[in-house]
Amino acid sequence: MSIPSIVYKAHATGNDFVVYLDAEGTYEPTADEVRFLCDRHFGIGGDGLIRLTHPQAVSDLNDKQIAVCAADNADWFMDYRNADGSLAEMCGNGTRAITLFAQRQGIAGQPGGEPFRLGTRAGVKVLTSLGDVPTLGKDVFQVEMGSWKRGDLDGYEVTIPGTAGSARGTFVDMGNPHVVAVIEDAFSSLPTVEQLDLVTKPVVAPRIESDQNVEFVRIDEQSEGDNEGNATMRVNERGCGETLSCGTGLCATAITLRAKTGIDHWTITVRGGTLRVDVTDNDVKLTGSATIVGKIELL
Numbered sequence: 001m002s003i004p005s006i007v008y009k010a011h012a013t014g015n016d017f018v019v020y021l022d023a024e025g026t027y028e029p030t031a032d033e034v035r036f037l038c039d040r041h042f043g044i045g046g047d048g049l050i051r052l053t054h055p056q057a058v059s060d061l062n063d064k065q066i067a068v069c070a071a072d073n074a075d076w077f078m079d080y081r082n083a084d085g086s087l088a089e090m091c092g093n094g095t096r097a098i099t100l101f102a103q104r105q106g107i108a109g110q111p112g113g114e115p116f117r118l119g120t121r122a123g124v125k126v127l128t129s130l131g132d133v134p135t136l137g138k139d140v141f142q143v144e145m146g147s148w149k150r151g152d153l154d155g156y157e158v159t160i161p162g163t164a165g166s167a168r169g170t171f172v173d174m175g176n177p178h179v180v181a182v183i184e185d186a187f188s189s190l191p192t193v194e195q196l197d198l199v200t201k202p203v204v205a206p207r208i209e210s211d212q213n214v215e216f217v218r219i220d221e222q223s224e225g226d227n228e229g230n231a232t233m234r235v236n237e238r239g240c241g242e243t244l245s246c247g248t249g250l251c252a253t254a255i256t257l258r259a260k261t262g263i264d265h266w267t268i269t270v271r272g273g274t275l276r277v278d279v280t281d282n283d284v285k286l287t288g289s290a291t292i293v294g295k296i297e298l299l
Contacts, residue, residue, distance in 0.1 A: 002026075003033055009044060009293040010101055012093035013137075014244025014272020016293075018043075019050045019101050022079075025057025031085030038083035044296060047240045048091065050098045051079040052107075055119050060087060069119040076107060077119035082239030090122035090175040092247015092286050096141040099127045100290040122146070122175025130287070135267075136274060137289030145251050145284045149173040153259050154187055157205045158214060163197055165189035169204060169214070170259070172252035174284075177212035179204050180249075180256040184218050193218045193232050198242035211238040215249045217256070222263055229263040233270050244272030251277055251284045 004027050007020040018037045020027070029037075029049060038046040055061060055069040055077045069077065078098050080088045099116050102108035108116040111131035118125050126144040133140040151171035158169040158181045167181035167188035183190050190196065193216055202214040215235045222229040233253050235246040254266040254277035266277045275288035 003029055003037065003298065005298050007037070007044070007296050007298060008101060009046070009296060010097040010291060011272070011293060012096040012245065012247070012290040013270060013275060013288050015091075015093035015097075015246060016046045017048050017050050017094055017097050018046045019052065019098055021101075021105055022051050022053040022057065025053050027051065028057065028059060028079070029081065031081075034081045034085040035083070046083060047237065047243050048083055048088065048094065049081045050091075050094050052098050052102060053077055053079055061121075065121070069124060072117060072124035074117040074119040074124040076102065080120070082237075084239040086239050087121070088176065088239070090120050090248055092143060092145060092174075092251060093245050093288070095120065095125050095127060095143050095247065096288060096290040099129070099141055100139050100292060103129065104292060120175070133287075133289075136276065136287060139291065140287060140289050142285055142287040143247070145174065145248070145286055147282060148251065148255055148284055150255055150259060153256075159203050159205075160190070160197060161200050161203060163190065163200070165191070167216070170256045171208065171212075172255050174248040174252050176248055177208060177210055178215060178249055178252035179208070179212050180215045180217060180252050182217045182219065182256065182260065190216070193234055196234060198234055198236045201241070202236055213237045213246060213249050213252075215246070215253050217253050219257065219261070222261055224261075224263065227264050229257060229261060229266045231257060231266055231268045233268050235270070245270040245275070247286050247288070250275055251279075251286055253277070254279050255284060
């Protein structure tokens with residue numbers, strides 16, 4: 001097995017991962033190993049696997065991607081794999097989980113210290129350790145998720161096989177692809193957010209060339225005067241199925257809600273907890289907690 005004998009279990013608002021340190025770059029996992037470790041019955045269980053290593057040790061990166069990490073002073077890289085073994089460009093919750101892990105390993109700074117610059121397949125992300133935040137939990141990090149791109153508002157039809165009705169969805173590129181459907185509005189005939197069957201993979205039409213994550217959202221409260229809103233979200237992640245949280249999906253949701261309401265700052269509740277998302281024209285910041293669950297010896 002090309003996995004070290006010691007791995008860790010971590011999560012960020014319920015989005016859970018098998019994580020490990022590969023400082024020497026000798027433990028690049030195979031797809032079969034990822035599927036085994038992420039299996040919730042025969043392995044450890046997780047929505048994905050994250051190897052913390054140096055950019056030069058990631059075989060699918062090209063010279064340009066490695067040079068970007070070097071130019072942005074990102075010595076460490078989040079080599080993220082979905083639970084089905086496929087490569088993933090980015091995982092917002094994963095950046096927080098692996099940065100807490102890096103903090104515990106003495107690689108990333110403590111709260112109040114220098115931000116941690118982390119390479120990903122979607123570019124370098126900058127994480128600031130905030131410590132404990134009463135409304136968001138323990139070991140909270142703010143992630144500068146970088147630039148984003150949005151397609152036409154409500155430009156797609158979203159359906160769920162076996163569920164009556166449909167909703168309109170908006171495409172958002174967060175380094176990985178998302179379609180965000182705000183349901184319980186004039187365009188939607190789907191059930192409420194709580195009643196949706198997200199075990200079944202949603203269908204997006206017209207078809208997007210690459211597979212995508214799909215978010216279903218309800219606006220709970222909005223205050224134009226305060227420029228603040230509250231929403232509830234569920235997500236079906238490609239390669240995983242429904243997860244308790246999705247960091248890039250939360251960002252895509254806030255970007256879509258901003259386009260619909262003009263509100264920049266959103267507190268969003270997912271099944272795994274509550275997070276904060278702040279959107280500008282050029283950037284989006286995601287703030288939430290992370291947890292190291294345990295240390296595991298593989299036999």
